[in-house]
Amino acid sequence: MKTVLYGLMAASMFASSTATPVEAGSEDVVVEDAWARASIGVNRPGVAYMTIRNTGDEAVILTGLRTDLAMMPDIHQTSTNADGVSSMAPAGEIEIAPGESVSLEPGGLHAMLMRLQRPMAKGESFSLTLDFSDGGEIVVEVPILGIAARGPES
C-alpha cells in the first residue's frame, strides 16, 4: 500500500485568537508516509510514524500533537545505549531546518499515543494534528496497519 498523505493545511484557529504573529513556516510542511500500528484494546499505548518535511525556507518547530484518539499524545525518542538497553523519553520540541525532514520511524522518534480512547483497528485511520510554534497546524490522516507492520507499505 503506497500512501502519501498531504498535510491538510489549516489556517490556525489558535493563531487568529492570540497575539502570536503568524509567519510563513508551517504552511510549507508536508507529511508523508504516515502509518500506525493497530492496538490490542486501549490499555497499551499506540504509536504512529511519519516523515515531516519542511519545504519552506525557514525553520519550523513542531511543538506538539493532538488527536481525539488519545488523551496524551506526545513525541517520544527511543534510544539504545552502548549496552544494548533501549529506553524512551519525551523528545520535546523538534526543529526542522529549511529543506530538511524529520522521520518518525521504528526505533527512533515516534508519536506515542497514550491513553487511547478507543482501540486502533487495522484498516481504519485517525486524524492527528501537528502543532507548530508559528501557531500553524497540520492535520494528518494516519492509516492503521497491522500490529506486526514494519513500515508504511506493510
Next chain:
Amino acid sequence: MTRRSILKYAFAGIAAIVLTLVVGWWQVDGPGAPEQAGLRPVALSEMEFRLTDHEGNEVGPENLIGSPSMVFFGFTYCPDVCPTTLSDISGWLDDLGEEAEGMNVVFITVDPERDTVEAMAEYVGYFHPSIRGWTGPEEEIARAAQGFRARYGRVPTEGGDYTMNHTASVFLFDAKGRFSTMIDYHEPREFAVPKIRRALNRETGGQHEN
C-alpha cells in the same frame, strides 16, 4: 489562561517528566544499577529459572537445549521497540523458512505485572507462529535476565503509568545451549539472517540431547 501561560505550564510539566525519567534511569539502568555491561550470556545449561509459556506450560532453560534458540526480552506494553523486534524476527524466520524449523524462539517479558499468560498469548499471536511468550513471577524473570545478562528497569511516565527500559538485543544459542552471538537492535537484516544461520548450523560436537 493565555496561550503563553499554557505553554509555560506545559514546559514545567515536561521538565518534571524528564527529571522523573532521568532519576528512574539512574536508579534502574544507569550508574546506580549493578554492573553487568559487556558480559555474555552464560550457557543455557548454567541458567536456572522457572517460567510459564503463553500456553500455560511450565518452562525453563532446559526447554531451550536440544535445538538452536533465539531469545529476547521485552514487554507487550512497549509501543515501539518490541513490536519492531517481533516483526523483524518474524521476517527473519520467514526468510529462513524450513531452515529455522524447530528453532526455539522465545520472547521473555520484563513486565510480568501486566504481561500475564493471557496477555502474552494474545500478543504473540500477531507474529510468527514459532514465537513463544514466557512470563512468570518477578524473581524468576530477574533470574532469567541475570543468566542472559539482560538488563531492565521500570520508569514512570506521564500520567502515572510506567514503561520499561530493557536490553533490546536478540540472543542466539546453538543446539547445545551454548551462547552463539547476539543481534543488536537496528542491525540490518543482511547481518541478522547469517548470524541465525550460524547458530542453526554450528557444529555441536556430539549428538543432540533431545
